[in-house]
Amino acid sequence: MTKIGIFFGTDSGATRLVAKKIAKRLGEDVVDKPLNINRVGIDQLLRYHALILGTPTYGQGELPSLASGAENGSWTEFLPGLDSVDLSGTTVALYGLGDQEKYPERFADALLLLYRPFREAGARLIGDWSTEGYTFGDSRAVVNGRFVGLAIDHHSQPSLTEGRIDAWLAQVEPTLLQAIGLGQPAAV
Secondary structure, three states, X not given: OOOEEEEEOOOOOHHHHHHHXXXXXXXXXXXXXXXXXXXXXXXXXXXXXXXXXXXXXXXXXXXXXXXXXXXXXXXXHHHHHHOOOOOOOOEEEEEEEOOOOOOOOOOOOHHHHHHHHHHHOOOEEEOOEEOOOOOOOOOOOEEOOEEOOEEEOOOOOHHHHHHHHHHXXXXXXXXXXXXXXXXXXXXX
16 A cells, blocks of 8 residues: 655754654554655655655755755755656645744745745645744745645744644645545545
């Protein structure tokens, strides 16, 4: 059976923690163990028809990378491998971590930097998320008034993390399951 792949980029661990929470909620029957993107190649990612991808926002609204201190590299080093890949049969849901109090003018910006290359490779991106309940000044990850994926502020709003994960999974799980052949098409 095909499963959902969960990949994250981080050197600090909070993004990995969210990946594990997501995996636990979905269950090992439908998801593989979450993996740090610095431990896989593009071929491993291409094995999946459904992906959940996570990233923190570093520095000035950047993806984790060797330059930002990720010891073994991260999304910045991985993403160029997508340049010649067709992901038109792949469904992708994104989540990103940020700190809206410390970085209110670039909250969860890296979500957009993850969103763009997967969209350009033809992936079907799902799981946009409301900006309600957040107190930030600006975010490049807001497109058409919504985040391009689940935004988590584990620093300023840790008590909201669990509920946000649950609500977001309720939104994306049916489509992800359908992508791996376990769900029913939505009624028209």
